[in-house]
Amino acid sequence: MTPAYIVVSEPRPGRVLLEPLDSDGAPAGSAAELSRPDLAAAVAERERDRPRWVWNDTQRWYPALLAANVRVDRCIDLRLCHTILRASTLTAHSTLATAPPTAWDALRPAGAPTATPKQVEPSLFDDLADIDQPVEPDDPRSTRHKSPSGGAERAIFDGSMAGERALGGERARGGEREVGDERREFALQRDAIATASDPSRIALLVAAESVGALAAAELRHAGLPWSAERHDALLTRVLGPRPREGERPAELERLLQSIRSLLGDPTANPDSPVELLKALRRAGITVDSTREWELKSIKHPAIEPLLDYKKRSRLLTANGWNWLDTWVVDGRFHANYLPGGVVTGRWAAEGGGALQLPKQVRGAVVADEGRMLVVADAAQLEPRILAALAGDRAMAAAGRGRDLYDGIVASGAVDTRAHAKVGMLGAMYGGTAGESGRMLPRLARAFPAAVAYVEAAARTGETGGVVSTRLGRTSPRPSDEWLDLHDLAASDGATDALRTRARTEARSWGRFTRNFVVQGTAAEWALCWIGSIRRRLHALAAADAAANPRTAPAAATDPTTAADPTTAADTLTTGPHLSFFLHDEVMVHTPAHLADAVAHELREAAAEAGRLIFGDAPVEFPVTVAIVDSYDKAK
DNA sequence: CTGCTCGGCGCG
DNA sequence: AAAGCGCGCCGAGCAG
Numbered sequence: 001m002t003p004a005y006i007v008v009s010e011p012r013p014g015r016v017l018l019e020p021l022d023s024d025g026a027p028a029g030s031a032a033e034l035s036r037p038d039l040a041a042a043v044a045e046r047e048r049d050r051p052r053w054v055w056n057d058t059q060r061w062y063p064a065l066l067a068a069n070v071r072v073d074r075c076i077d078l079r080l081c082h083t084i085l086r087a088s089t090l091t092a093h094s095t096l097a098t099a100p101p102t103a104w105d106a107l108r109p110a111g112a113p114t115a116t117p118k119q120v121e122p123s124l125f126d127d128l129a130d131i132d133q134p135v136e137p138d139d140p141r142s143t144r145h146k147s148p149s150g151g152a153e154r155a156i157f158d159g160s161m162a163g164e165r166a167l168g169g170e171r172a173r174g175g176e177r178e179v180g181d182e183r184r185e186f187a188l189q190r191d192a193i194a195t196a197s198d199p200s201r202i203a204l205l206v207a208a209e210s211v212g213a214l215a216a217a218e219l220r221h222a223g224l225p226w227s228a229e230r231h232d233a234l235l236t237r238v239l240g241p242r243p244r245e246g247e248r249p250a251e252l253e254r255l256l257q258s259i260r261s262l263l264g265d266p267t268a269n270p271d272s273p274v275e276l277l278k279a280l281r282r283a284g285i286t287v288d289s290t291r292e293w294e295l296k297s298i299k300h301p302a303i304e305p306l307l308d309y310k311k312r313s314r315l316l317t318a319n320g321w322n323w324l325d326t327w328v329v330d331g332r333f334h335a336n337y338l339p340g341g342v343v344t345g346r347w348a349a350e351g352g353g354a355l356q357l358p359k360q361v362r363g364a365v366v367a368d369e370g371r372m373l374v375v376a377d378a379a380q381l382e383p384r385i386l387a388a389l390a391g392d393r394a395m396a397a398a399g400r401g402r403d404l405y406d407g408i409v410a411s412g413a414v415d416t417r418a419h420a421k422v423g424m425l426g427a428m429y430g431g432t433a434g435e436s437g438r439m440l441p442r443l444a445r446a447f448p449a450a451v452a453y454v455e456a457a458a459r460t461g462e463t464g465g466v467v468s469t470r471l472g473r474t475s476p477r478p479s480d481e482w483l484d485l486h487d488l489a490a491s492d493g494a495t496d497a498l499r500t501r502a503r504t505e506a507r508s509w510g511r512f513t514r515n516f517v518v519q520g521t522a523a524e525w526a527l528c529w530i531g532s533i534r535r536r537l538h539a540l541a542a543a544d545a546a547a548n549p550r551t552a553p554a555a556a557t558d559p560t561t562a563a564d565p566t567t568a569a570d571t572l573t574t575g576p577h578l579s580f581f582l583h584d585e586v587m588v589h590t591p592a593h594l595a596d597a598v599a600h601e602l603r604e605a606a607a608e609a610g611r612l613i614f615g616d617a618p619v620e621f622p623v624t625v626a627i628v629d630s631y632d633k634a635k
Numbered sequence: 636c637t638g639c640t641c642g643g644c645g646c647g
Numbered sequence: 648a649a650a651g652c653g654c655g656c657c658g659a660g661c662a663g
Binding site for chain 3: 271272273274275291293294296297314317318341342343344346348349350351352353354355356422425426427428429430431432433434435436437511512514515516518519583
């Protein structure tokens with residue numbers, strides 16, 4: 001009998017327990033205990049039955065399996081799913097969600113150190129302390145938490161030691177973890193899903209989140225192909241040859257001298273915003289900051305070389321030679337993706353700024369010999385998501401078979417594509433000023449359902465409520481300070497100043513919840529897309545291996561996978577494999593002869609993601625696909 | 636020296 | 648043109 005699930009846990013350091021369960025979560029066969037080095041072979045053997053691997057943290061277990069050439073098809077990431085199920089309104093009445101916090105609530109992904117408590121910005125709220133309103137012990141608000149807007153605390157760690165330390169620290173704080181903890185947690189999660197008010201949605205979300213965790217580990221494992229040579233050539237073109245440590249590149253030195261002479265100030269230092277601001281003022285240039293857009297409006301001969309300096313200097317500090325030395329190893333950039341790293345459900349990343357790769361350096365992303373990059377981008381994803389969420393038939397029609405913004409222009413609502421775009425972004429972000437605010441009334445007339453949907457999400461947030469994505473990811477509650485401010489401003493005798501600040505804060509939180517429903521549902525779409533892509537690429541690799549056994553990966557020589565090449569992870573580097581992910585964009589690094597097939601699968605996967613989340617809703621999710629040999633040639 | 640905040644800017 | 652969402656990373660500059 002083949003188990004539906006296998007729970008992986010660590011009963012003692014260095015030992016691993018594998019417990020097979022049937023589809024009802026009951027034990028199915030005997031558990032196996034083994035030592036950590038034997039895990040990969042044991043997983044490879046059991047993977048032939050395609051169980052769902054149930055473990056506390058994909059980041060903790062999967063990298064070592066991949067390193068041992070073992071791919072798994074499916075998993076449940078208990079840490080990520082716990083976070084979703086604890087907060088979701090769909091599972092709010094479950095045992096899991098109503099129980100007091102456990103060690104699962106404090107888990108941080110392996111590979112990252114434990115988060116340090118972030119200092120809450122005092123300036124907005126500090127005079128609340130003077131007013132001082134005691135909170136009764138039985139007040140439900142006593143369980144209020146700080147808004148988790150932080151996240152910058154993650155430092156860069158690599159390797160399992162850091163992960164062990166991080167997890168050990170959490171255990172010490174949350175109480176000793178016991179044998180069987182994973183099984184109990186899994187049972188609670190299954191119960192929460194089964195008793196949810198809409199089980200299919202939350203079940204899909206949990207599955208998508210987990211497959212995303214597998215894809216993230218595989219992405220890091222494979223890496224993004226990176227040409228150090230091309231990168232160096234690009235840097236030399238913009239900055240001059242690599243200077244000695246601590247010296248300014250020639251082109252920056254040249255611009256610096258030009259700036260100083262044109263300002264008539266031999267000490268002007270463009271590297272320090274504070275110093276630069278002073279120097280500009282000494283030269284009679286009055287600005288409030290040294291931000292690019294503000295400097296652009298100034299008429300002065302020093303401005304042009306200054307902006308040029310800032311641009312090139314940014315390249316040097318963010319993606320210069322030091323970056324290249326640090327992050328590119330053997331022709332690959334291995335970014336660490338963090339699924340669930342953003343409150344909305346988007347991925348975050350740490351190390352090397354993987355999700356901020358400037359367009360300027362994308363020419364250094366080059367396919368290997370005999371391979372191509374297939375780059376796919378979901379076209380106008382967020383407004384399409386909004387159209388589907390709101391069931392806005394007019395907006396769905398505007399996007400059918402064409403660019404959505406062009407369709408909005410064709411509907412007569414606005415006169416240019418740029419207006420359509422800035423107007424929609426404003427509607428989704430809560431912009432009121434300028435061009436975007438001026439477009440809103442027209443959009444509201446043409447697409448009342450879509451605009452009403454985001455307006456309702458904003459109103460909910462402004463009054464302290466929570467909102468949910470299509471699949472049930474729920475926004476955090478506002479912080480204690482926010483709620484106190486809200487209550488105080490509503491009470492008798494509140495000052496005008498207090499009320500004004502409360503209104504400002506309310507609007508701000510409303511913009512967050514307004515955006516949460518769209519960004520979060522778009523993230524769900526992207527998870528489903530990437531899950532489908534992952535399955536399709538694996539099938540493509542297997543079919544190719546069967547058709548061309550001579551050129552296929554030599555999995556048969558590997559003892560751990562000899563019996564079943566489809567469990568070998570080497571197709572994740574030699575076959576068509578995901579190599580980059582950027583919110584609504586993916587890149588596949590593929591043998592050239594499969595590029596067209598990959599492009600087809602990327603489009604099909606996008607359509608599949610739309611059906612999974614929105615059923616038969618008449619909204620299309622087109623993707624633009626480019627087959628290129630370097631990333632800068634895509635779009 | 637380390638650790639932190641801030642201004643600024645890269646991405647979607 | 649420069650407001651509105653979500654992030655991570657850098658150097659400067661300050662505190663300890």
